[in-house]
Amino acid sequence: MTAADDTTPDCGGEDVPWGEVAPEAARRLLVAAVAAFAERGYHATTTRDIASRAGMSPAALYIHYKTKEELLHRISSIGHTRALEVLSTAVARGGTPGEKLAGAVSSFVRWHAGRHDTARVVQYELDALTPEHRTEIVALRRRSDAVVREIIHEGVESGEFDVPDVPGTTLAVLSLCIDVARWFNVNGRRTPEEVGALYADLVLRMVSARR
Amino acid sequence: MTAADDTTPDCGGEDVPWGEVAPEAARRLLVAAVAAFAERGYHATTTRDIASRAGMSPAALYIHYKTKEELLHRISSIGHTRALEVLSTAVARGGTPGEKLAGAVSSFVRWHAGRHDTARVVQYELDALTPEHRTEIVALRRRSDAVVREIIHEGVESGEFDVPDVPGTTLAVLSLCIDVARWFNVNGRRTPEEVGALYADLVLRMVSARR
Known part of the structure; x- marks a missing residue:
């Protein structure tokens, strides 16, 4: 299971969680960030944690998001x-x-x-x-x-x-x-x-x- | 103002916040831990942060609490x-x-x-x-x-x-x-x-x- 999998029931009407976020790498990073922040809190989460959950490098994260x-x-x-x-x-x-x-x-x-x-x-x-x-x-x-x-x-x-x-x-x-x-x-x-x-x-x- | 000050209105009937905790150093550490956890979350707080908020050394903390x-x-x-x-x-x-x-x-x-x-x-x-x-x-x-x-x-x-x-x-x-x-x-x-x-x-x- 990768961080991009999301079995949360869809109650917002979207087909894909955070489908409004493009490109796909940026969307995967957002899904990973939600999971990490929800689990450990914002302050305890690093951008490295988020990149790793999304199966990406910290450098790849910075292409899409400059800061946490x-x-x-x-x-x-x-x-x-x-x-x-x-x-x-x-x-x-x-x-x-x-x-x-x-x-x-x-x-x-x-x-x-x-x-x-x-x-x-x-x-x-x-x-x-x-x-x-x-x-x-x-x-x-x-x-x-x-x-x-x-x-x-x-x-x-x-x-x-x-x-x-x-x-x-x-x-x-x-x-x-x-x-x-x-x-x-x-x-x-x-x-x-x-x-x-x-x-x-x-x-x-x-x-x-x-x- | 030190971490031991607490201006929260007293709605629990105690005279001193966490007055049931003794000795005084253990009480001060608890007050500091509540403030730190509430501010940054449990996972983002270290025992060093808590000791420092209480104006104590990490070693002094371990006398009272073995773990976070x-x-x-x-x-x-x-x-x-x-x-x-x-x-x-x-x-x-x-x-x-x-x-x-x-x-x-x-x-x-x-x-x-x-x-x-x-x-x-x-x-x-x-x-x-x-x-x-x-x-x-x-x-x-x-x-x-x-x-x-x-x-x-x-x-x-x-x-x-x-x-x-x-x-x-x-x-x-x-x-x-x-x-x-x-x-x-x-x-x-x-x-x-x-x-x-x-x-x-x-x-x-x-x-x-x-x-």
């Missing part, structure tokens, strides 16, 4: 963009605020369960980014927050939800979904789909959705 | 024991299942917000423990799970809660509280007490508590 931080930035940027797409796609399907919220939560949970290695890296290693890159990623995160906050706000306006603290509830809903990446176990009792359905129901309860 | 893993085990063991005490103390105050659940959640959240460095280390570095130590810590975690599951079960039995999936809801409630350690910011808008109150309300909604 550039790899983390690329992973964070693509990971956060995918997470935002997952939420936006669910909302674009339309329906009542309750249907949109349930769809957004179940998709977001499936993504965090299915892509838990990527999600852990993008969620836990934010502080290792340069200040400039961190600002860029925080802006992407705010867009995900805004998608969920807007659905909750819409449900409150229409009288379908009862939520005294919309920003606080938005924070809690996203936090609940994100933490799936910490505890989800591919060998555990629940599939990503089952956790998604359970969490969609719990979140509709959190907003006291009229059903 | 021994420090992590001690931190995990004390951290999980405190978390379990926080939950058990809230339950021991008595009341209806709703009052017990609200009390347990708000205390647990305050602990994870106030002690977020410790909580991150004990929650994210489980895989770095030896198999034997990991088994011991997992047993402690199961006891915390059982405290929350038991309150929810009691509320369902008495008809005060409506919960179709008690184990899944227990998992979600604990996960929601634990993730506070990831996002909580001492300079942020909400105090640990405010997050505790918000989350207690959200969890009572998750169980459809009759109010």
Whole structure:
């Protein structure tokens, strides 16, 4: 098995993990970096470790990525963009605020369960980014927050939800979904789909959705 | 400021952080290890880094801890024991299942917000423990799970809660509280007490508590 193999369930809609990254050597290095960062943490991983996992030389890595931080930035940027797409796609399907919220939560949970290695890296290693890159990623995160906050706000306006603290509830809903990446176990009792359905129901309860 | 200073709000009821650890040198090393692990991760931290943060020599460290893993085990063991005490103390105050659940959640959240460095280390570095130590810590975690599951079960039995999936809801409630350690910011808008109150309300909604 090489580092380019990836048996993670595909919940993002791509055919190949990190298929948006080209050329193939750059993609393989990114897959290796995600695995290494998830296993040992960003600070404990060297570019040599990553190159070796990808079956390449350190010199070959430097052709594609000048620094280890550039790899983390690329992973964070693509990971956060995918997470935002997952939420936006669910909302674009339309329906009542309750249907949109349930769809957004179940998709977001499936993504965090299915892509838990990527999600852990993008969620836990934010502080290792340069200040400039961190600002860029925080802006992407705010867009995900805004998608969920807007659905909750819409449900409150229409009288379908009862939520005294919309920003606080938005924070809690996203936090609940994100933490799936910490505890989800591919060998555990629940599939990503089952956790998604359970969490969609719990979140509709959190907003006291009229059903 | 030395590594032994600790301005983290005290939410565990101790007068001195890690006051249960003696002698003083062993306590200072533990405080330094928590800060180092939280900042750079377990694998990126050396025993030399920890000794240096505590203002001690590596040789002095070895008097108290034979390995880096021994420090992590001690931190995990004390951290999980405190978390379990926080939950058990809230339950021991008595009341209806709703009052017990609200009390347990708000205390647990305050602990994870106030002690977020410790909580991150004990929650994210489980895989770095030896198999034997990991088994011991997992047993402690199961006891915390059982405290929350038991309150929810009691509320369902008495008809005060409506919960179709008690184990899944227990998992979600604990996960929601634990993730506070990831996002909580001492300079942020909400105090640990405010997050505790918000989350207690959200969890009572998750169980459809009759109010």
